[in-house]
Amino acid sequence: MKNTITCYCGVCALDLVDDKATCHFQCGCNSCRQKIQFGEIKGGRKTKPLPELFLMPSHLRKAKGVEHMKAYKLREDAASTQVYCTKCWAILGIDQTGYHNKIFLIFPEFCETEADLSLPLVAYIWMEDYNDSIGPAPTEDVPLFESMRYEQEYKRAFSIPEIGDTFAEPDAPITGFTFRSVVEALAEPTILGVQEQDNIFKIYS
Structure with a gap:
């Protein structure tokens, strides 16, 4: 459904006020892969080596199925918190301390959405963790x-407008119902205890 992000099974949903993505990356970092791999271990979709990331405006109209959502962090000092559906292990979204309650991150390959993700790829990021043993070389002619x-x-x-504008601090604190409001309504995040170079499959499979 337009303007929503849902899990695979439909029990959880986020109803967006503004469904137009503000930034689009592909990320090579180990942490993004570990977040997706944990969902795979629990029964979710198979991990992709170079996942797509979209940053979405954080304001929500409502959230459905909050009782089936669970927050996790990879490690105690992690800046980001990911929210899964505990029925199908889709990733509904990710909050991070540097997002200022203004935006949140989605992996559209690991949830269901008809939000406006028409924004072309802006950049490949955190590619120092990526190599040929993980997946194929990036092919798009964008900054890396x-x-x-x-x-x-x-x-x-x-200096890239989509990045600078998306991550700029808001002029005033963001108020209202946001993705961070959903995270804060959940139980304290479960800490997975996974370090950046760990093979999460060996720990949790």
């Missing part, structure tokens, strides 16, 4: 960032 470790990389990335 190994990391944001160096100031030059950071400045180049944030």
